[in-house]
Amino acid sequence: MSAPHLDHRFADAFPELVHAARGEEQPDPHLVVLNESLARELDLDPDWLRSPEGVNFLLGRNEGRTVAMGYAGHQFGQLSPRLGDGRALLLGELTDAEGRVRDLHTKGTGPTVFSRGGDGRGALGPMLREYLISEAMHALGVPTTRALAVLSTGRKIQRAGVVPGAALVRTAASHLRIGTVQYARLIGSPDLVERLSTYARERHHPSLRTHEEFFRAVMHAQAETIAKWMRLGFVHGVMNTDNTTLSGETIDYGPCAFLDRFDPATFFSSIDAHGRYAFRNQPPILGWNLARLAEAMLPLFDADENAAVDKAQAAMDDFPDVWEKAQQRELTRALGTSDAGIAERWLKLLEERAPDLTTTNRLLVDSPTALADIVGREWVEDWQALSPDTAALDRLHPRHIPRNHLLQAALTEAESGNLEPYLALLSVVTDPYSDHGQEFREPAPEGFDETFRTFCGT
Ligand code: AMP
Ligand code: MG
Numbered sequence: 001m002s003a004p005h006l007d008h009r010f011a012d013a014f015p016e017l018v019h020a021a022r023g024e025e026q027p028d029p030h031l032v033v034l035n036e037s038l039a040r041e042l043d044l045d046p047d048w049l050r051s052p053e054g055v056n057f058l059l060g061r062n063e064g065r066t067v068a069m070g071y072a073g074h075q076f077g078q079l080s081p082r083l084g085d086g087r088a089l090l091l092g093e094l095t096d097a098e099g100r101v102r103d104l105h106t107k108g109t110g111p112t113v114f115s116r117g118g119d120g121r122g123a124l125g126p127m128l129r130e131y132l133i134s135e136a137m138h139a140l141g142v143p144t145t146r147a148l149a150v151l152s153t154g155r156k157i158q159r160a161g162v163v164p165g166a167a168l169v170r171t172a173a174s175h176l177r178i179g180t181v182q183y184a185r186l187i188g189s190p191d192l193v194e195r196l197s198t199y200a201r202e203r204h205h206p207s208l209r210t211h212e213e214f215f216r217a218v219m220h221a222q223a224e225t226i227a228k229w230m231r232l233g234f235v236h237g238v239m240n241t242d243n244t245t246l247s248g249e250t251i252d253y254g255p256c257a258f259l260d261r262f263d264p265a266t267f268f269s270s271i272d273a274h275g276r277y278a279f280r281n282q283p284p285i286l287g288w289n290l291a292r293l294a295e296a297m298l299p300l301f302d303a304d305e306n307a308a309v310d311k312a313q314a315a316m317d318d319f320p321d322v323w324e325k326a327q328q329r330e331l332t333r334a335l336g337t338s339d340a341g342i343a344e345r346w347l348k349l350l351e352e353r354a355p356d357l358t359t360t361n362r363l364l365v366d367s368p369t370a371l372a373d374i375v376g377r378e379w380v381e382d383w384q385a386l387s388p389d390t391a392a393l394d395r396l397h398p399r400h401i402p403r404n405h406l407l408q409a410a411l412t413e414a415e416s417g418n419l420e421p422y423l424a425l426l427s428v429v430t431d432p433y434s435d436h437g438q439e440f441r442e443p444a445p446e447g448f449d450e451t452f453r454t455f456c457g458t
Contacts, residue, residue, distance in 0.1 A: 003057060004044050006092030006104065008065045010174075013199060016188055017180065018067035021089055023060030023167075024110030024120070028154025031055060032124070032166065032419070033131060033426070035148050042096050042104075042148070042171065049149065058149055058169045060089040060109045068112035072186055073179035073242025074292055076276055081186050083179060083242050084114030087121060090175060101203060103175050104148070108167035121157050124150070124166040125411040126455070128422060130253040131168060136402050136429035137250055141395075142228045143221070144250040145172040164415060173249055176200050178289055179242030181296040190299040197300055200246050211300035215315055219290055221248025223319075223326040226286050231330045232401065233259035233357040235279045237269040237454060244289045255454035258401045260443035262350045262357045268404075270453040283327070287319045333396055334361065336388030342379075349375040356443040361397040365390055398432035404452050405444040 011018050036046045048054045053062075060066045068085035075083075088107040096102055108122020131147035138144050148169040155165035176196075184192045194211070201214040204221075208214055225248050229236065236243070237255035245251050255269035264280035272278075277285060294301075294312040301315075302308040331343040350360065355374045363371035372380040402425070410421040428436040435441075444452070 002048070003053065003062065004042075004094060006064060006094055007101075008067075008092050009101075010069075010090065010093065010103075010199070011065055011067045014192075014196065016192060017070045017184060017196070018090070019070070019084075019113045020065070021060075021068040021085075021112040022066055023089060023106065025061070026059060026153040026155065026165075028152075029055050029059055030152050030154070031058075032128070032150045032152050033423075035131075035135070035146070038146055038148050038171070040097075042094055042102065044094075044148075055151060057091075058106060058151055059153070059167055060091060060106050064092060066091050068114055069175060069180070070114065070183050070187075071177050071179035071242050072183040073177070073240050074182075074289070075240045075242070076272070079182075080242075082114070082183070084183075085112055086115040086118050087112070091169075100173070102171045102173060104169070104171055105175055106167055106169045108153075108165070119157060121153070121155065121165050122167050123157060123159055124152060124164040125415050126254070127166040127168040128411055128414055129407065130170075132407065132422070132426050132429060133253045133256060133402055134170065134250075135426065136432065137234070139430045139432050140228075140232060140398055140401075142232070142234070142250060143225045143248050145170045172245070172251065173247035174200070174203055174245070175251075176203075176246040177242050177251070178244045178246070178293045178296070179240070181246070181293060182241060185296040193297065194300055197297060204247050211297060212311055212315060215294060215297055215301075215312075216318070218246050218248070218293065219315070219319060219322055220326075222286055222290070223283075223322050224248065225250060226282050227323075227326040227330040229282060230279075230327065231334050231361075232398070233262070233279070235259065235266060235268060235277070236282065237267065237272065237277055239277050239282065239285045239289065241289045241292050244286070257404050257452070257454055258358070260356050260358075260404070260449050261354045262360070263354050264351060266449070268449075268452060268454040270455050283323050287316075287323070290319060291316055334393070335364065335383065336390055336393050337383070337386045339386050342383055342386060345379055345382075346375070349379060358398065358401050359441070359443065362399055364388075365393045365397050395433055399435050400428050400432045400440050402429045403440070403442070403444060405448050406440065408452070 039046045066089045070084040072081045073083045091104040093101050111120030127150045131150050134144050134147045151167050153165040156162045157165040184196045197211050205217045243252040257268040267275045267278040301311040332338045368380050410425045414422045428440045
């Protein structure tokens with residue numbers, strides 16, 4: 001048993017973009033949940049991670065070269081030129097069992113130079129929430145950061161009330177965001193943006209050769225991910241450019257939640273007063289965020305300024321089509337047929353009748369008869385006449401998502417020391433296609449979603 005070997009390629013290559021930082025000393029640190037299967041995938045020894053040295057390592061208190069990463073970001077449309085890891089550290093990179101480079105990152109470990117008046121800490125409820133939702137997303141086949149562990153720190157921290165402090169350790173294909181490129185553009189010469197874009201391209205798309213190709217690859221990866229969100233009813237809630245990755249992985253599960261009733265105008269975040277990040281706005285917001293990336297990368301598209309603008313514009317002009325195709329692919333998969341008309345009618349019926357999305361999707365596999373009660377016999381008959389491939393649908397329509405009311409109740413219990421409901425829910429949502437019973441399938445009681453609010457940065 002010994003400390004794992006971490007690389008520090010990003011920190012070494014981009015001293016301009018990082019600040020050395022360590023986790024603060026914790027009064028009484030303990031592991032609360034450890035993702036043993038992910039640990040093994042990463043060649044980390046679960047027993048060592050449970051040891052005092054392992055806990056120290058996960059909280060960024062080892063002797064390693066831990067750093068806070070800088071990034072900017074458009075938050076709700078406004079540029080914040082200097083955000084950065086205000087409560088997180090990049091521990092380093094490791095290479096997983098399949099040879100992929102992955103960031104190891106810890107969040108909630110104390111202030112950094114980027115904290116801007118925040119305490120740099122995490123609260124147990126939100127850290128457990130991110131752990132569970134990101135692992136559910138992974139089980140649902142959505143590209144996402146993964147959760148390795150939640151640790152309680154033994155601190156009492158101040159939020160709406162006094163709550164237990166905690167940290168979350170996660171992995172990612174990288175923590176590079178659109179906001180990282182914006183930051184590089186704001187603080188450095190075009191050379192810095194160029195080096196960053198090259199680094200990101202070599203890490204995520206080693207077969208590509210140009211910055212323009214890389215930009216388009218980010219567009220495709222993000223469109224694929226968001227098409228999956230839309231199929232599953234996932235509302236991210238805070239699609240700021242600092243929360244939009246270059247890898248295409250979903251990141252930062254703050255105010256996110258899943259829809260019950262299919263109402264495309266749904267948003268849950270307490271700070272999203274105008275519903276900017278409502279369910280139906282997610283694709284156009286992706287387009288908006290990509291335009292900010294194109295602006296930040298502009299000098300890389302061509303040495304001539306006018307030609308660079310033309311190339312950026314041409315790439316952005318492709319976005320509606322890239323999105324359409326990604327959405328079409330997901331719909332085709334979801335319905336087991338490529339008939340565009342039936343898919344269009346399906347979406348319209350969902351909107352009109354606003355049924356529970358997860359239940360309704362699952363009936364495509366389990367019971368066309370029961371489905372007819374929701375969307376009508378006519379649609380079901382027309383759909384069946386197309387001989388949809390329902391066998392292929394089984395691993396596409398989960399029986400279980402993290403239901404808002406169940407997760408909320410489980411987190412409240414966990415905060416007062418009883419982890420049982422949380423662990424039960426975690427095992428359900430990480431095995432979402434099996435049937436774990438009615439209690440876990442049911443949508444929230446009538447009226448719950450209307451008042452349910454989520455919080456970010458908490
Ligand atoms: P988020 O909403 O988690 O994506 O965070 C947005 C920005 O706020 C990032 O720069 C975070 O590092 C920072 N931030 C969020 N919570 C805290 C906190 N408790 N202390 C310091 N910075 C924070
Ligand atoms: Mg963030």
